Amino acid sequence: METVINLFMEKLRNNKGVGLFYFSGHGVQHEGENYLIPVGASRVLRAADQLRYKAVAAGFVLASMKAAGNEVNLIILDACRNAPFKSGFKGDMIPPGLTTMPTVPGALIAYAASPGGVAMNGSGRNSPYVKHLIAWMEKPQLSLNDILRNVRRAVHKETNGIQSPGYYDELNEAFYFNQQVAVNDLAEQQRLAKEKEKLQRQQAELQAERDRLAGEKKAIKKEKARLQAEKERLARQRERDSTPITPTGSKKVFRDRLKDGSLGPEMIRIKGGSFRMGDIQGGGDSDEKPVHSVSVARFAMGRYEVTVGEFRQFVNATGYKTDAEKKGSCYTWVGGNSGKNWRNLGFSQTNTHPVVCVSWNDATAYAKWLSQQTGHTYRLPTEAQWEYAARAGTTTSRYWGNDPNDACRYANVHDNTSKQKNQGFSWTHHNCTDGYAQTAPVGRFKPNAFDLFDMLGNVWEWTCSKYEDNYNGEENRCAGRKSGSLWALRGGAWYYLPGFVRAASRGRNSHDDRNYYVGLRLARLL
Known part of the structure; x- marks a missing residue:
């Protein structure tokens, strides 16, 4: 992409004309710089620090156009979207949208959204920003600033105030895309008017036909989704009807009693054993290696993820304040991060x-x-312990098999429901329907062979192990809190691509990160 930009600069240098650079795609901000992500680069990016090598800095574009020496440089960035990576990138908190960048005399930079804002895709052929930009550019006698x-105003109104495009202008004089020249010949004006009317009529007929075909396509797609959802519902019902219920007195399931007489979380006794840990099937990330044999002593594992009600009991008993409550924010997709915590998520x-x-910190406080x-x-x-419990004796990439599209019987994942109801979730999803757009109540899906529910999907789960880029023994022990250390996360979540919802997939975060x-x-010692 840098080569193309350099060729563009040479053309500008030779012609001394108006320079116009338009970019539509994914863009992210990192350490005060905006990066434009070329097609295909997202497949190799794994860390934010790689952006400077695999992406193109927007500042490089502006500097190249300035070096050409022409008097007018226009940059339009329709790239204010969240990157479809694991929280932006593995372990890194990437702010949404783009940041402002300094311009130079004779230049104008336009953004599809305000600083830190996210541009909406819309429902038609073009996004709201592009649709209105094209419409206003065609109007005569309007300066670029007026356009x-x-x-x-049009985008702000259409998106109900969610998206507000902006621009930063240091042009030396007004610029026009369509500065109409008067036509003196009345007959020629009339001929042009008729031609325009004919063209508009043809375009309207073509658009009507497109809308009709799109409506039919949408209706067919909706009916297919309904039939698929009904098919899966009936399949789940048949499974529930045929699956034996675990007896109340099962020796594998137990609950410890608290001091007030209430019962703690349901736990499952798990026998010790050995298994192969890591990317057994191949195709995973580099931090899932080397594949190695691990022995695990007997222990107990929570049958379900810790629920809101269980955590609320702890908070009510102790008055505990979470990091999100103390620091006033938690990363969320809906409605911004400020003021979000476990009580207030936006859903x-x-x-x-x-x-x-x-x-x-909050998780270990609850366990203590x-x-x-x-x-x-x-x-x-x-x-x-986590991977041993999640695999439950299997060697496939997921405890139900290798096909991610079978997930919706076993896990709450980014599926057809999530893609339909969560605006902007444009990344790859599981081609099935689980019925939940965000988190699901625990225990709603089929458990693994150890009778553990939601080991994959729903939410990422903290471990007590220090994260290392490659396995070196830290995965077998708990690490104490150390400044700068990262802790491993496991299990994927309702928000993530299929490649992250695997038994071997690993995440990472620092001790005070919250999402x-x-x-x-x-887990509990036996």
Whole structure:
């Protein structure tokens, strides 16, 4: 992409004309710089620090146009979208949208959204920004500044105030795309008017036909989705009707009693054993290697992810404040980050949903309180314990098999429901329907062979193991809190691409990070 920009600069240098650079695609901001992501680069990007090598800095574009020496340089960036990567990138908190950038005399930079804002895709052929930009550019006798102001008003109105395009102008004089020249010949004016009317009529007929075909296509797609959802519902119903219920007195399931007489989380006794840990099937990330044999002693694992109700009991008993509550924010997609915490996410949760927006600090505080209440040692599981429990004796990439599109019987994932109801979720999804757009109440899907529910999907789960880029033994033990350390996350979430919802997939975050797709599950020593 840099080569193309340099060729563009040479053309500008030779012609001394008006330079116009338009970019539509994914763009992100990092450390005060805007980066434009070329087609295909997202497949190799794994960390924010790689942006300077695999993406193109918007400042490089402006500097190249300035170096050409022409008097007018226009840059239009329709790239104010969140990157479809794991929180932007693995372990990195990437702010949404683009940031402002300094311009130079004779230049104008236009953005599809305000600083830090996200541009909406819309429902038609073009996004709201592009649709209105094209419409206003065609109007005669309007300066570029007038065009951009009209576009901003139109987009702001269409998106109900969610998206407000902006621009920064240091042009030396007004610029016109369509500065109409008067036609003196009345007959020629009339001929042109008739031609224009004919063309508009043809365009209207063509658009009507397109709309009709699009409507038919949409109706067919909706009916297929309905039939598929009904088919899957009936399949789940048949499975529930044929699956034996675990007896109340099962020796594998137990609950410890708290000091007030209430019962703690349901736990499953898991026998010790050995298994192959890591990217057994191939095709995973580099941090899932080397594949190696691990032995795990017997332990107990939470049958479900810790719920809102269970965490609320801890908070009510102790007055505990989470990191999100103390620092005033938690990363969410809906309605901004400010003021978000486990009680206020921007979407509805009940006491049976998994608690989220909890940091590693919050998770370990809950485990410590539960240990004091029961007299038994509760903690977060090690990475090795987690993967051993998630695989439950399997060697496939997921405990139900290798096909990600079978997920909706076993896990709450980014599926047809999520893609339809969560605006802007444009990345690859599981081609099935689980019925949940965000988190699901725990235990709603089929468990694995160890009778553990939601080990994949729903929410990422904290572990007590220090994260390393390659396995070196840290996955077998708990690490104490150290400044600068990262802790491993496991299980994927409702928000993520299929490649992250695998038994071997790993995430990472620092001890005080909090996100609306990260929760916890406890282990207990036996």
